[in-house]
Amino acid sequence: MKEKKMKKVPERILRLENVHSIGVIGDPGCEGLGTYNMKVYAGALEESGKDDITLVAGDLVPIGSDHYYQVIQDMTEALAQNPVYSLRGNHDTGAYTEYFGEKNYALLAEHFAVVALDNALRTFEEEGLALLAEVLAREDVEQVIIAFHIPVPNHFIQNSVSEEEFSRLRKVYEPWKEKVKYLLCGHVHSRFIDVADGIPLICTGGGGAMIEDVSKEIKACDVEHHIVHFYEKDGVLDYRIANLSEDCYGQESDNSVLNQKLKESVQGELMAHFRYLMFADRAKRRGFDQIANLFRALASSEYHHARNFYSILERPAAFMESICTYMPGEEFEYQHLYPAMAAYASEHQSPLTEQAYLGASAAEKVHAALLKQAEDVQEFGEKVIYVCPICGYVMTGDSVSERCPVCGGPKKQYEVYEI
Structure with a gap:
């Protein structure tokens, strides 16, 4: 035994x-x-x-x-x-x-x-x-x-x-x-x-x-x-x-079958998270606050499932070295990928897709700039950050425009993140 x-x-x-x-x-x-x-x-x-x-x-x-x-x-x-x-x-x-x-x-x-x-x-x-x-x-x-x-x-x-x-x-x-x-x-x-x-x-x-x-x-x-x-x-x-390094314990993610299934599970849970949030927004606009509350809770649950699956896969750098690793993706999106996709959508008479990519590209450029500032974790000083819930544009500073510069969404709807 x-x-x-x-x-x-x-x-x-x-x-x-x-x-x-x-x-x-x-x-x-x-x-x-x-x-x-x-x-x-x-x-x-x-x-x-x-x-x-x-x-x-x-x-x-x-x-x-x-x-x-x-x-x-x-x-x-x-x-x-x-x-x-x-x-x-x-x-x-x-x-x-x-x-x-x-x-x-x-x-x-x-x-x-x-x-x-x-x-x-x-x-x-x-x-x-x-x-x-x-x-x-x-x-x-x-x-x-x-x-x-x-x-x-x-x-x-x-x-x-x-x-x-x-x-x-x-x-x-x-x-x-x-x-x-x-x-x-x-x-x-x-x-x-x-x-x-x-x-x-x-x-x-x-x-x-x-x-x-x-x-x-x-x-x-x-x-x-x-x-x-x-x-x-x-x-x-x-x-x-x-x-313990932040990528401690990687043996389960090294299993090729588990690795692929975990990635699929992360994608599935995040898609469910997004779908539930979308439906919660629809329910709230129609006055069904209890239904909206239910779907926000379900969305949160799906996020935590995704986080658990992803935590097995994740192999992050040390925290103080991590922020710079996110910049290349943001830069690639606003410099190359999203403009190219917007152009393709335009050529194929798909104005909604074009608009979505152009709006996201503008936001990703701000993301990259903020991440550049945040590389110096101790000195990063932005205390209030605004997100336009219509298009996702990000703004900072004491005085932000009354209308989103990308989509025109009103300031009263901005999501505010402050400490």
Whole structure:
């Protein structure tokens, strides 16, 4: 029988042979187990496969029902390249122990130990603290990582356990403090390195959930999805951060049959998205607001389906390098393709098609100019952007014309995008 990758911890202390490194993944599933987020988790598992074992630092699922636990377990079994252990996060409620076993446990490798403590309810359980004391007191344990989900008090965020809870933890490890090499946590959808009670504190939540702003010092734009590698170096426990590229995990799109079917599915879903939006507009003009609302909702659903399919195919450049990759397509359309198609339509007495291509060409020229400005992401300054809903022309600036310069649509109908 094939050994399972996703481990159910059967007892409080496990001795692991031939383990010299561990990859740590934080918060893969608390925002949901959709394809868009799970692609990051797949990339994280691929990266952590370089280590001997993997630890998920909590929040495997959005809520602890059998359905979500089974989904994440099946996903992990299919994608993991090494044994995967987990600790309990605040989203990992309900049936957690039925799937993953002990909530407080220790993994003893040859030269270091990881003690996983449950503090999902913002308190350390007595049985976990007793286990920590037991492991630290062992003569064969010299280097320890204390892992838990919710951070202890730190210099970056207030979303932590209380000082009183931290004092309970400190009281336990104090007699053997020199053995505690790292405090490790998740919970925060970002990353920071701090020092707590003289011990390095590593917070990692970049294994699937969308990266978010957590403080003035730590902005989402400065943090990538990532994992943490812990490893032995000359007998000493060390670590490094490994950022996940935005095109992480491409093995499924490399399957030629899946690749073609995914592309067809994207096209089909986007066409349905467009058809539903068109019908919603027709319904609204006729006064059927409830029908229009239904079709706008259906259109949104189809878009998200398309996004999920496309996320498997997408192989983007790093964000700060991505904007320039969109410019060649815009330039080709307004410089060559659309003028040529407009000319062809004119020659074949097709004035509506000619008008559509000429209007789109004018808009694509503005698109390219705006993308050129946006290449410098930090300096891009346009705060208000207008789109004519009649022809799609794009305008910026404090004073825009009362009528669209391409089709004459009235300003009162412009769609306004502002921050």
